[in-house]
Amino acid sequence: MNKWKVSFFVCLLTLVGSNLFWLYMAIDFGITYNYQQVSYDENHEAVEALGSLIVKGAKDYSQKDMLHLLRQAKPSAFIVEEQNSISFDGIHFIFENGKLVDVNG
Numbered sequence: 001m002n003k004w005k006v007s008f009f010v011c012l013l014t015l016v017g018s019n020l021f022w023l024y025m026a027i028d029f030g031i032t033y034n035y036q037q038v039s040y041d042e043n044h045e046a047v048e049a050l051g052s053l054i055v056k057g058a059k060d061y062s063q064k065d066m067l068h069l070l071r072q073a074k075p076s077a078f079i080v081e082e083q084n085s086i087s088f089d090g091i092h093f094i095f096e097n098g099k100l101v102d103v104n105g
Contacts, residue, residue, distance in 0.1 A: 063081075066100060
């Protein structure tokens with residue numbers, strides 16, 4: 001066989017192999033992204049559901065009471081207290097007239 005035939009088939013196999021590899025990587029990335037998005041959506045729905053339960057169960061707590069409870073629950077958490085809200089590890093507790101009205105994440 002001629003050298004150019006050998007080099008042609010080596011290049012052809014390399015090209016086909018690399019294209020199959022990138023096709024596999026693209027499909028894998030798509031599937032991974034889809035599962036991450038589903039997981040994120042489920043987590044968001046769970047935070048919303050738990051937030052509505054917290055609002056119903058904590059109507060008697062003031063903003064200072066909630067801040068104290070959150071600090072007791074997780075002392076190392078990053079907590080930011082603003083005028084009418086508390087941010088606790090990415091979850092926002094919103095208050096009106098000192099009473100809890102909404103929780104969102």
